[in-house]
Amino acid sequence: MTMESATGFVTAIDAVTRHVNSARPDAPVRAEHPRPARLAPTRLAAAGALRRLADRIQPRPVPSAPRCS
Numbered sequence: 001m002t003m004e005s006a007t008g009f010v011t012a013i014d015a016v017t018r019h020v021n022s023a024r025p026d027a028p029v030r031a032e033h034p035r036p037a038r039l040a041p042t043r044l045a046a047a048g049a050l051r052r053l054a055d056r057i058q059p060r061p062v063p064s065a066p067r068c069s
Contacts, residue, residue: 035043
């Protein structure tokens, strides 16, 4: 076994262990970094444009008529 594959193996095992343990209820919580307020108008405009595009590509279904008994 070469040194590169041994290092890769150890790195992979550490990464998998961190990933698996991150879903545990007692996992450490990292504080979320707030987004800068200066980007808010840009984000809102992009969200609106994507919503309109999504509605054009896949419009909402037409409501069905009530059934008569």
